[in-house]
Amino acid sequence: MGGLPGLVAAQPHATPTPSATVQPVQTVEGISEYRLPNGLQVLLVPDDSKPTTTVNVTYRVGSRMENYGETGMAHLLEHLLFKGTPTTPNVWAEFTKRGFRANGTTWLDRTNYFASFAANEDNLQWYLSWLADAMVNSFIARKDLDSEMTVVRNEMEMGENSPSRILYEKTMATMYQWHNYGKSTIGARADVENVDIPRLQAFYRLYYQPDNATLIVSGRFDTAKTLQWVRKFFGAIAKPKRELPSLYTLEPPQDGERAVTLRRVGGSPLLMAGYHIPPAAHPDYAATELLAIVLGDSPSGRLHARLVERNVAASVFGDTLGLHDPGAMLLGAQLAPGQDFERARGELVAVVEGMAQQPITADELQRAQAKWLKAWDLQFSNPEQVGVALSDSIAQGDWRLFFLVRDRVKAAKLADVQRVAAERLIPTNRTLGAYLPTEKPQRPPVPTRVDVAAELKTFKPQAGQATVAAFDASPANIDKLTQRFTLPSGLQGALLPKPTRGGVVKATLTLRFGDEKSLVGTTQVASFVAAMLDKGTTQLGRQQIQDRLDALRTEVAIGGGPGSVTVGISSRREQLPEAIALVGQLLKEPSFPPAVLEELQRQTASSVQQRRDDPQAILDNALARHGNPYPRGDVRHARTFDEILADVKAVDVEQLRAFHKRFYGASNAQFSAVGDFDANAVKQALDSAIGQWRSPSAFVRVPRPLTPLPPTRLVFQTPDKQNAVFAMRSRLPVNDTDADYASLTLGNFILGRGGDSRLWKRIREKEGLSYDVRTDIGWNSFEPNSPFEGSAIYAPQNRDKVEQAVREEIARVLKDGVTPQEVEAAKRALLSFRRLSRAQDETLASTLASNLYLNRTFAYSQQVDEALAALTVDKVNAALRKHLKPDQFASGVAGDFKDK
Template sequence: MLMSVMPAGAAAPVKAKAEVLPAGMARVTSVEGIDEYRLANGLQVLLIRDDSKPTTTVNLTYHVGSRHENYGETGMAHLLEHLLFKGSPKHPLVWSEFNKRGLRANGSTWFDRTNYFASFAANEDNLRWYLGWQADAMVNSYIARKDLDSEMTVVRNEMEMGENSPDRILFEKTVAAMYQWHNYGKSTIGARADVENVDIPRLQAFYRQYYQPDNATLIVSGRFDEAKVRAWVKEFFGRIPKPKRVLPRLYTLEAVQDGERSVTLRRVGGTPLLFAGYHVPAAADPDFAAVEALGLILGDTPSGRLHKRLTEKELAASVFSFTEGLADPGFALFGAELGAGQDPEPARKALLETLESLRTEPITEEELNRAKAKWLKGWSTAFTDPQTVGVSLSEAVAQGDWRLFFLTRDRVKALKLADVQRVAQSLLVTSNRTLGEYVPTAKPLRTPSLPRVDVAAQLKDFKGEAAQAAAEAFEATPANIDARTKVSTLPVGMKVALLPKATRGGAVQATLVLRFGDEKSLANWGRTPDALAALLDKGTATLSREQIQDKLDELQTELSISQAPGQLVVQLRSRRAHLVEAINLVAQMLRTPALPAPVLEEVRRQALAQVEQQRKEPDAVLANAMERHGNPYPAGDVRYAPSFDEIEADLKAVKLERVREFHQAFLSASHAEFAAVGDLDEPAVQAALQTAFGDWKGSRPYARIPDPLVPLPPAKLEFATPDKQNATLALRLPLPLTDRDADYPALMMANHLLGAGGDSRLWNRIREKEGLSYNVYSAVQWN
C-alpha cells in the first residue's frame, strides 16, 4: 500500500534536473515519477518511464467528448474517432501501418474526452513513427464525405450491438432521465438521426476546433528514452502552430433534481434489472472521495450492504455499483440483477431502503476501513502497471488535471467517518434518485447544489509522494527467460517455475494449476466442478467469506479461481512483501474450504440468471450451437456440449454433498504446477509452497483428457433471436493439424493474413470496403 508522506494539496516545486530540453518545450512539474512538459503551442506532455515491461504505451487525449456537442451534433466526437483512422495524405492506410508495425491501437470516446492509444513492444522506430502519425492526424486527417459514407454502416452496426444489451441500454436510459439539460444525459454514440444526417462541414469544423495541440495531452508510459521522446514530440508536434481560435466556455450545469424519476425498459430476453442513480459531485470536488467509498460500502460483494440485504436473502441474483467521476457533477449507479421470473417488487423495495436509510443506519468504521483498503488496492494496481497508468491518468486529465489521480488517492486515505456519513445523507435521498427498471416510485427531499470545482484552487497546496524506484529492464527473450527461471519439483509432485525480477511496486504474478482425474473418473459430475471452483474463495474452516476478502485487500492481492475439465486454475497478483502469506491463504481455500450451503444457493442463482440471459443473446446462442454441432460424446462425458436446458438442469441438480465428495476425491498437489514472475524471494516462496502443499497428496490417477479431431458434417445453422437488432455470423472448419506439425507456421501466417489483423483481407473487405460489420476476424484454435 502506498502511503502519503506529504500533506495532500501542496504543490510540489519543480525540481531542477540535468536535462536539456528542446527549444519551445518547458518543464512544468514532476509528481511521483511523472514528468509534465508543455510546448509553446499548448500541448501538454506527460512522460512515465517504467522499464518493468518491454512495452511502450502512447495515449493522446483530446479534451473533447459528447459533453462538447451542440444541438444536432450528438455522436460527432465518436464519429471523429472513427474517421481519424481513415487516414491523411501522408498516411492514407493507417490500419495497414499499424498491422505491419505490430501496434495494438484503438480509440475511445466518453463524456469529457476522446482517447487514441497504442501499445507495442518497446521499439524506437515504431514509437517515433506513431508520434509522427498522431501529430499528422491532429491537423491533416481527411474527414471526408466518402470516408464518412463508408464508415456509416459500421457506426450503425456498433449502435445495434449496444441495442442487444439490456443493461447497456438501461444504463443509457437511466442516465438520460437523470440529466435534463447537461450533455451527460446524451449517449456518447449519439442519436441515430444526428449520426445518419451529420453535416460534413460541421464535422470538419468540430475537428478543426478541438483537435489542436492546446486542447490535447500526450501521455507516454513504459520503456523509452526520455530525451529522444522529448525531441520527437518537439519535432512532430512543435511544428503545429498554436490556434488563434478561443474554445467556447461550457456553462450548463444540471439543476438540482426536485423529485424522483423513473424509466422502464421492456424488451425480449435477459433477466430483470434495477438501477438507482444519484447525482454526485465532480471528480475534483473534495466530497467525491466519499462517493467512491460509498460505492464500495453499498455495492461491493460480499461485504456491501446491498449484497447482504438482496443477494444473501435471495431477492436478487447479484448486485453492483458504479461511480462516475467527471469534469462536471457526475453520477453514481447502484443496481441488482434478478433471476428469471423473479418478482422485482421486493428487490426494488430493499434496494431503495438500503440506499436511502443511511440517516437511520449510519456507516460503521469497519465498513469505511474495508472500502478504503479495497479502493487503494485498486489504485495501486493501476499505478504500478505501465500499460494502465497512462489510461488512468487520461481519465484524470479529462476530469480537469492529471494530478487529481493522486489527490483523490490522498483524499480517500484521509476520509473520516463523519465526512462519508454527511455526503451519504446529502446525496442518497429520494428527490435525487432516478430509478431504472428492465421490466416503477418516492417522496421529495432536496439535495444541495453541486457547483463546478476550481481545480487550480484544489491543487494549490498539493504535494505528491516520493517517486517509486525504477523497475528492472528485463528483455523477455526465450533465452533470457530460460536463463533466469528457476525450475524445481517438490516431493509431493508439484512442479515449480520461478522467475525473479525487479518490478514497479514489488509486483508479482503467479499461477497455480491443479491437474486431476481422467476421462473416466471425471464423467457424470455435471456442474459440480464449476460449483466447487465458485465456492473455494467463499470461506474456509477458519475464515469467513468476508475475512478472506479483507485479508486479500490487506495483502494487496487479487485472486481468481476457475476450472476446466481436469484442472483447477488459481491466478494471483500480489506484492513481494505479501506473496508468502497469499500462498498460505490460497492453500487454506483449496485444502479446507467451508463450502457453505447458503453460498452454493447464491452461486446457483447467479449461474441460472446467466443461463437465462444467454438464451436470447445472439453470441451465446451461436457459440452453444457451434459447440453442440457434431459433438460425438454422450451426456455425462466432460467433452459433451450441453444445451441451455441441460445446463439449467445440471445447475439445479448440484448437491453440496457431491461438491464435497468431488473436492475430497480429486484436488491435491500431486500433479500441480506453480509459476511466478516478478519481485519475489525465491527461497521463501519455495518454503511456503512446501509448507502449504507438501503433504497434500492425491490417490486418484491423472491423465490428460484426449481431444481428437472430430470430422464435422457440413451444415448451415440459423437461429432466431427476437428483438435483437444485431446478428452474429461464425464459420468453423476442422483441420487435421496440431501445433507440432510442420505446417503450423504456415497456417498461423495464413490466418494472420486472412483475418487476424487490422489490415487483413476480411477486415479490408467486410469492414473497410463494404462497411458490413463493426468487427470481423479469424482465429486458429488448437486442442
Template structure:
C-alpha cells in the same frame, strides 16, 4: 474504436459486475495554473528542445508544454520493454450541440481513415505490430497504442498522431463506408438491456446537461451528419492546445522529447477560441422514473443519484460509499438482497466526470415477481444511512479495496498511461495521486455526511415513480479552488523505478529457475522468474490436476461448481473474511477449473506472495462449501444461462460446438444445451460437491509459476508447508479430444428483437502446434482475418463497412493433432446476405490466389512484434510457463517458432493455406432477428 463506458459495463452478465473505482478525477484548470515555480526550480531532467518548457513533476511523471499549447506527460518505466502512447483530446459528448450527438465518437472513427499521406492507419498499426485503438466518453476522446519498445515505432506513431491532429481528411466517401460500422456498434449496445436501462436513466436524470445524452449519439444525428459540420467540429477541437500527449513505459526521455518537438512543435498555435460551455444541471427536485421493456435478459432494478463532479473532495466519499453499499459480498445491498434471495447480484459505481455526475446502484433479479420487493429493499438500504450509519469497518474495507486497485493501476506502465488520460479528461493529471491521498485521509464523518446529503428520494432516478409531499433537495454544487490545493503538490517521495528486463526467449529461459520440490505426497514443478517490477508486483499461478475421463463421467457440472465455490468458506473463515484477508494482503486471486484441473491465479506484491500462497493452500485444504453460497452460485448461473439464451454470439457458438461434438451426455467433453445446463445447475447438491472435493482434491500433480518481484525461498517454504500432509489426489490422465471429421451444415437461428446479429463458421483440422505446417498456418490465419490489414477485415470492415468486428481464429491443440479454423462477425441483420457473401468470396479468393509477397513479409514482421510484446507481459509469461511445464518445453520452443515463421516464403505459406483451407468444409451459424421490417 468505441463509445466508452465505465469499466465493468462491458460485462453482459450483471452477476459479474464489480465496483468501479476511477483512480482520478478533476476539473479543467487554466493553462497558467499548471506552473509551480517553487517545484520547477528543484527539478532535473533531460535537456529540453527549443520551444519546450518543463511544468511540474509528481512521483516520476513530468509535464512539459510546447509553445503551441500541447501538454506532454512522460512516465518512464524501464521495468517492461513496452511503450504506451495516449493522445487525449478534451472533447466528448459533453461538447456536442443540437443535431451533433455522436459527433465526437464519429470523429474518433474517422481519424483512422487517413490523411493525405496515410490512407489506412489501422493497417499500418497492424503491420508494425502496434496494439492501438481509440475510445470516446463524455469529457474526452483518446487514442492509444502499445508496442514493444522501439524508437522507430515510437517516432512513427508520434508522427502519425501529429499528422492526424491537423490533416485528417474527414472525407465524405470515408464517412459513407464507416456509417454502417458505427450503426453496427450502436446496435450492438442495443442488445444489452442493462446498457439501455443505464442510458435511459441518465436521459431522465439530466434535463439540460449533455451527460443525459448517450455518447454513441442519436441515430438520426449520426445517420444524417453534415460532413462540413463534422469537419468544423474536428478543426475546432483537434488542436494542440486542446490535447495532452502521454508517453509511458520504456523509452529514452531525451530522444522522445526531441521527437515530440520535431513532430508536434511545427504545428501552429490555434487562433480560434474554444467555445465556452456553461450549462449547469439544476438540483433535482423530485424523484424520476423510467421503465424499459425489451425481449430477453433478466429483471433489473436500479437507482441513480446526482453527486458532485469527480474532482470535488466529496467525490472521494462517493467512490468509497459506492463500495460500501454495492460491493460483493461485503456491500449492504448484497447482504440485504442477495443473501435474502431477493436478487441474484447487486452493484454500485460512480460516473466520475468533469461536471457534477452520478452514482448508480442496482440489482439483477432471478424473477420478475421479485421486482417490487427488491426495489423496496434496495431503496431502504440506500436511503436509511441516517438511521443506520456507516461503520469504521465498512469504511476501512472500502478504503483497502480502493487503494489495492490504485496500486494495480500505478504499477503497470500501460494502465498508468490510460489512468492519466482519464484524469486529464476531467481536469488535471495530478489528481491521479491526489485522489489516492484523499482516500488515505478521509474520515468516517465525511462519508456519512455525503450519504445523508445525496442519497435522497428527491435526488433519485428510479424504475418507478413515487410522489412525495415534502421533497428534500440535495445541496447545490459549490466551486472550490483545485489549483490552490494542488499548488506545490509532489505526491509520494518513496517511489522507485524497476529494472529494464529483456523478454527474449533466451533471457526468459536463463532468468527462470525451473526445479521440482520432491514432497512425500507428490512432486511440485516450479518455474520462478524473479525480477524487479514497478510497485514490486508479482503474478503467479498454482495448478492442480486430478482424475481422468472415466472417473469424471457425469461430474463435469459438479467439478465446475467445486472450483467456483472452493474459496467461499472454510470451517474458520467466511467468504467475507477470506475476501478481507486477500484485500489486506493487496492480493487479487481467482479460482478456475475445467473438469480435471484447478488453477489459482494470484497477483500481489513481493512481501505478500508467500502469505497469499499460504492462505490459498489453507482455503484449498479446508473448503466447506456453505449451503448459502451454493444457492447463490445456482441463482447466478441460472441468470447467466437465461441471458445467454437470447445472446446471438452465445447461441451461434453453442450451436456449432454441439454440431461438432461427438461425445455422449455425461462425458466431460460433451457440450450441453441451455436446457441441460440449467437442469444440471438446478440439480446440484452440497453433498455432491463435498464428495467430489474429498475424492479429487489433493497433492500429487501440482505446478507453481511466479513472475515478478518475490522471494523464491519464501514461496517454496510456503508451498511446502501448505502441501505438507495433504492427501494425494487420484492419478491424473489428460482427457484427449482427438480430431474427427464434421459434416458441414448451416444453421439459421432466429432471435426476436435483437438489433445485432452474429455469424460464425468453423472447420476442424488434424493439426498440432508441433506440426511442420503450423508456422505457415499461423501466418496464413493472421493474413486471412486476424490483423487490421487482413483480407476479411479489409473487405468486410474497411471496404464495405458491413461489420464492427470480423475476424478469423486458429485454435490448435498443444497436445494432439486436432484444431479448428473459425471465422466470426457481428453485423446488422439487414446486412446478412452481403456479409455472408463477402466472407465466402474472401475465403475462396484466398484459397485460389493465395497471398502476395508484400502481405507475407509485412504479416510476419507484425507477428514478430506482437509476439515480442506478448512476452513482455508478466501474466502471459506465467500462463506460458504453466503450459510449458506440463509439456516439458521451454521458451526455446517459442524462439524456434519465431525462426520458422521468419524463414517462410510466400510459396510455403500459400501451399499450406491451400492444403487446409476448404471453404466448402465450414459449418456456419447465423443468429439474430432476420424478419423483414
C-alpha cells in the same frame, strides 16, 4: 450553446522554429510534465520494468461538447481518425505491421488514442509522428464517413442487444434533463446517420488542436530522444488562434423521484438506481467512491447482504462516474427468473436510502478504503495502464487529480462519508421508482463548479517510485533466468525473478485431476467447486478471505472445471509468501457454505436465461453441439441451455465436498511466478502450503481426438435483437507441433486477424458491414485436432452481403494465394506481437506454467519465431490450400431477420 466560433484550417507540418522548445513544468510522483509553445501538454512516465512502451493522446472533447444535432460526433471522429491522412492512408495496416496493440475510446469528457508495443525507438518515433499528423491532417472525408457509417451503426446495434447498456442510457437520460451527460456517447441514430461533413470537419478543427490535448508516454523509452521527437513532430503545429467555446450548463438539483421503464424481449429483470454526485475534483467525490463500495461490493456490500444472501436478487453492483461536471452514482441489482421485482426494488431503495438509520461503520469504511486503494495501486504500478488511466483525470480538470483523489480516499473520515450519504442518497435525488408526494421535500446540494487550481494548492505529492532496471524478454534470457523445481507432492515449479515497478508479482497455479471415466457427470459440480474455493474455508469466512486479500494487497482469480482448476495471483514481493499460504488454505480447506451455493445457482440460472435470447450465445451453443459425438455426462459433451439449468439445479453441497475429497491435490500441479520476489521464500511458502498435498486419484488427460464435423448452415431467428452474428467452424487435423503450424498461423493472420487482414480490409474498412470480423485457430498441443473458427457481427439486413464477402475472400486467398508483401508484413507484425506478449508478466507466468505441463521451455517459442521468420509465400499458400476446405465448413447466422 450556439455555433462553433473561430475555426482554423489544419496546419501542414514544417520545420519547427527555435522557439518550439519543450519547457519542463513539474514532476509529481515520477510523472514529469512539459509544455510546448503551441499549448500541447506532455506527460512522461518512465518505467523500465518491462520492455514495452505505451503512448496515449487525450483530447478534451467528448459528448459533453456536442451541440444540438451533433450527438455522436466525437465518437465519429474517433472512427474517422483511423481512416488516415495523406501520408498515412491505411492506419490499421501500419499498426498491425508494427505489432501495435492500439485503439481509441470516446467518453463524456474526452477522447483518447493509445498504442502499446514492444519498446522500440522506430515504433515510438513513427507513432508520435502519426499522432501529430492525425491531429491536424486527418481526411475526415465524405467517402470514409460513408464506408464507416455501417460499422458505427453496427456498433450501435451491438449495444442495442444489451438490456443493461440500454437501461444505463435511459437512466442517465432521465437523470440529466439539460446537461449533455444525459446523451449517449455513441449518439442518436438520426444525428449519426445525417451528420453534415463540413460541420464534422469544423468540430475536428476546433477541438483537435495541441492546446486541447495531452500526450502521455509511459513505460520504457529514452527521455531526451522522446522529447526531441515531440518537439520535432508536434512543435511544427501552429498554436491555434481560435478560442474554445465556454460550456456553462449545469444540471439543476433534482426535485423529485424519477422513473424510467424499458420493455424488450428476453433477458432477466434488472434494477438501476442513479443519484447525482459532485464532480471528481470536489472534496466530497472521494466519499461517493467509498459509498459505492460499501453499498455495491460483493460480498462485503450492504446490497449483497440484503438482496443476494436473502434470495431477493441474483447479483448487485455499485459504481460512480467521476466527471468534469457533477456526475452520477449507479447502484443496482440483477434478478434471476422467478424473483420478485417489486420486492427487490423496495429492498434496494431501503438499503441505499437507509444510511441515516444505519450509519456506516468504521469497519465498512476501512474495508472500502483498502479495496479502492489496492485497485488504484495495481493500476498505477502497470506502465501500460497508467498512461491511459490518466485520460480520465485530465478530462476531469487536471492530471494530478489522479493522486489527489487517492489522498482524499485515504484520508476520508467516517463523519464526512456519512454526511455525503445523507445529502445525496435521498428520495428526491433518485432516478428509479414511482413518484411519491411529500410535504417536506429534500434537495441535494446545489451543483457548483470546482476551482481545480485552488483544490490542488494543499496537495503534497508523495515520493516517486524508484527506477527499475531493464529486463530482456528474449526466450533465451527467460530460460536462462527461470528456476525450475519439483516438490515432494509432485508439483512442478518455475520461478522467474525480475525487477518490476512497485514489487509486483504475477503467479499461476494449476491443479490437474481425474480421467475420462472418473469425471463423467461432474461438469457442473467441478465448475461450482472452483467457483466456491474463495467463498469460505474451515478457518475463514467469505468476508474474512476478502479482507485478508485486501490487507495483503493481493488479487486472486480462481477458475476451473472437470480436469483442472487454475489460480491467478497478483501480489507484491513482501506479501507473496502469505498470499501463497492463503491460496493453499483456499484449495485444501473449502467449507462450501450452502447459502453461497444457492447464490451461485441463482446467478448461473440468471446468466443462462439471458443467453437464451442472445444471438451470439444461441449460435455458439448450436455449433458446439453440431457434430459433437459425446453423450450426456461426458465432460466433452456440449450441453443445451436446458441441460445446464438441470445440472445447476441438481448440485448440492455434499456433491461438492465429495468431488473435492476425491480429486483435489497437488501431485499433478504446476506453479509459476514472474516478478520481484525472493525465490527461496516463495519455494518455502509453496512447500509449506501444498508441497506435501498429494492427489487422492490418478490424473490422465481427457483425449480430444479429431471427429467428423458435418457441413451445415444453421439459421436462428432472434426477435427484437438489432445485432446479428455469423459464425463458421472447421476442424483441422493439426496441432501446434505440426510442420504446418507456422504457415497456418501466418496464413490465418493474413486472412482474418488484425487491422491488415483480408476480411478486415474488405468487410470492415472497404464495405463497412461489420464492427468486428475475424478468423482464428484454437491450437491443440496434443492431438491433431485444432478448430478453425470465423465470425462477424452486422445489422440483420446485411446478412447476405457479409456471408458472401467472407466466402469470396476465403475463395480468393485459396485460388490466388497470399502475396510476398503480405507475408513479409505479417511476419513483422506477428513477431512484434509475440515480443510484446513475452513482455507481459501475467502472460509469462501463464506460459511458464503451461510449459511445465507440456514439458517445454521458451526454446519452443524461439523455434516458432524462427519458423515464422523463415516462411515463404509458397509454404503459406500450400498450408492454406491443404487445410482450409470451405465446402466442409459448418456455419450459421442468428438475428432478427424480418425480411428473410
